[in-house]
Each structure stands twice: as structure tokens, then as C-alpha cells.
Amino acid sequence: MTDASYRDAIFTTPLDRVASFSFDERVVACFPDMIRRSVPGYGQILGMLGEIAARHLRHGGHVYDLGCSLGAVGLALAGRLAPDAFTLTGVDLSPAMVERARATFSDECPEHRIEIVECDIRHLDYRPASMIVLNFTLQFLAPGDREALIDKLFAALEPGGVLVLSEKIVAADEQENAWLVERYHDFKRANGYSDMEISQKRTALENVLVPDTLEAHHARLSRAGFSRVTTWFQYLNFASMIAFKD
Ligand SMILES: C[S@@+](CC[C@H](N)C(=O)[O-])C[C@H]1O[C@@H](n2cnc3c(N)ncnc32)[C@H](O)[C@@H]1O
Numbered sequence: 001m002t003d004a005s006y007r008d009a010i011f012t013t014p015l016d017r018v019a020s021f022s023f024d025e026r027v028v029a030c031f032p033d034m035i036r037r038s039v040p041g042y043g044q045i046l047g048m049l050g051e052i053a054a055r056h057l058r059h060g061g062h063v064y065d066l067g068c069s070l071g072a073v074g075l076a077l078a079g080r081l082a083p084d085a086f087t088l089t090g091v092d093l094s095p096a097m098v099e100r101a102r103a104t105f106s107d108e109c110p111e112h113r114i115e116i117v118e119c120d121i122r123h124l125d126y127r128p129a130s131m132i133v134l135n136f137t138l139q140f141l142a143p144g145d146r147e148a149l150i151d152k153l154f155a156a157l158e159p160g161g162v163l164v165l166s167e168k169i170v171a172a173d174e175q176e177n178a179w180l181v182e183r184y185h186d187f188k189r190a191n192g193y194s195d196m197e198i199s200q201k202r203t204a205l206e207n208v209l210v211p212d213t214l215e216a217h218h219a220r221l222s223r224a225g226f227s228r229v230t231t232w233f234q235y236l237n238f239a240s241m242i243a244f245k246d
């Protein structure tokens with residue numbers, strides 16, 4: 001990374017009132033550490049995205065990385081594919097994320113054709129694309145806005161294109177869900193988060209990150225027109241799907 005990345009200590013002190021989570025400067029400063037310690041399988045998903053791109057991306061095709069944060073998906077693709085293999089547009093709404101992502105790409109892979117746009121992914125004018133990635137981003141959109149975005153992305157994809165969708169998920173069965181969430185909290189504890197940090201972050205994410213069930217994701221993708229949807233990764237209550245357009 002271009003700038004120093006700090007250890008996530010955002011919820012280490014007790015707060016009288018926990019504000020809603022946002023991707024502000026404090027989060028940006030510790031984001032690489034936060035996401036690796038908070039998302040089970042995050043590094044493995046990034047590694048596999050390079051392989052999926054190598055397999056499914058048309059040579060020279062365009063990629064969208066929606067909610068790109070600091071550009072981890074673009075970096076994974078640039079690490080796996082030659083500069084002439086693809087062009088990529090990373091999109092994020094957070095100015096602090098965008099600024100650092102731009103600096104990272106110009107420092108780390110200046111030969112790759114990667115641009116970062118500061119924009120709401122709901123309002124972007126999409127050009128035809130061969131691969132679209134939503135790596136833990138759809139979950140932050142209001143539930144009522146998700147279907148329209150997926151429909152728009154289906155329309156932007158070329159025939160033969162793929163959409164990769166990674167999300168925190170909820171299980172429809174209450175007992176199953178409780179077990180997954182408990183083990184997820186164990187995962188966070190094992191990664192150095194205290195009970196207080198876990199509980200305050202959970203409060204901060206209420207109504208900000210609203211997870212869907214895997215079934216709801218599959219149904220939405222099918223309704224949009226994707227001919228096949230596969231859940232290729234799941235680790236506790238985090239999953240990644242790939243949807244194919246004929
Ligand atoms: C969990 S992070 C994504 C992580 C990133 N994709 C990665 O793999 O490292 C979610 C990102 O989505 C962005 N975001 C949320 N809602 C958005 C929207 N409507 N338009 C654009 N970006 C959005 C946030 O600013 C944040 O950077």
C-alpha cells in the first residue's frame with residue numbers, strides 16, 4: 001500500500017453513543033487491517049478473483065470493480081494479468097478511499113489501464129463490460145435499491161460476461177444463523193478483537209449493512225436474467241457467488 005496502514009482500533013474505547021458506520025478517514029487509515037481481520041476468507045477471495053478473471057475475462061475486456069475501496073480487486077487482477085489483458089474502472093463513493101486508491105495504482109501498477117471514479121454505483125452510466133465485481137459492496141445499498149442495480153449490471157455485461165458478488169449473508173433458519181454469527185464472533189476474537197469492539201461495531205453496522213440470504217441473492221440474479229449462478233465460496237456468514245450471462 002502507498003501510505004501506512006494502521007491497526008483497526010476504532011471501537012476499542014467504550015462509546016456513550018455508537019455512531020453509524022461510515023467509510024470515513026479513520027476507517028480508510030486502517031481499512032486493510034480491518035477487512036482482513038473482519039471478513040473470513042477475504043485474502044482467498046481476492047486470490048481467486050485473479051484466477052476467475054484469467055478464465056472468464058475476454059482478452060482486452062473491461063472490468064468494473066464497484067465499491068473498490070483501496071483497490072484490492074484491481075491489484076489482485078493486475079498481479080495476475082498483463083497490462084494489455086484488461087481495462088478496469090474502480091468506483092467508490094468515499095473521497096478518502098478514492099484518493100488513496102488512485103495513489104496506489106499509479107505507484108504500484110502504472111502500466112495497467114486502471115482508473116478510479118468517485119461516484120455512486122447506482123447512478124453510473126455503465127459501458128459494456130466483460131466482468132463486474134461487487135466485493136462486499138451490495139450489502140451497503142438500501143435493500144430496495146439492490147434489484148435495480150443488478151438489472152443495470154446485467155444489461156451492461158457482454159454475452160459471456162460474469163458478475164462476481166461477495167457478501168455477508170444471513171441464514172433464513174434462526175438456529176443456523178445464530179450458530180454462524182457466534183462462530184463469526186469467535187473468528188473476530190481469534191483475530192484480536194475484544195468483545196466490546198465486536199459489540200460496538202455490530203451496533204454501528206445496524207441498518208447500514210443489511211445482509212440478504214443466499215437464496216435472495218440467487219433469486220435476484222436469476223430474475224435479472226443470469227442463466228447460471230454458483231456459490232463458489234462460503235466461510236461462515238460470508239459468501240461469494242458468480243453469475244454467468246449467456
Ligand atoms: C466493504 S467495502 C468494499 C471492499 C473492497 N471491494 C475490497 O475488496 O477491498 C465497501 C465499499 O463500498 C463503498 N460504497 C458503499 N456504497 C456505495 C455506493 N452506493 N456507491 C459507490 N460506493 C459505495 C464504500 O465507500 C466502501 O469503500
Ligand SMILES: O=C(O)C(=O)C[C@]1(C(=O)O)C=C[C@@H](O)C=C1
Binds near residue numbers: 202
Ligand atoms: O465487521 C463486520 O461485522 C463486517 O461485517 C465486516 C465488514 C464487511 O463485511 O464489509 C464491515 C465493514 C468493513 O467494511 C469491513 C468489513
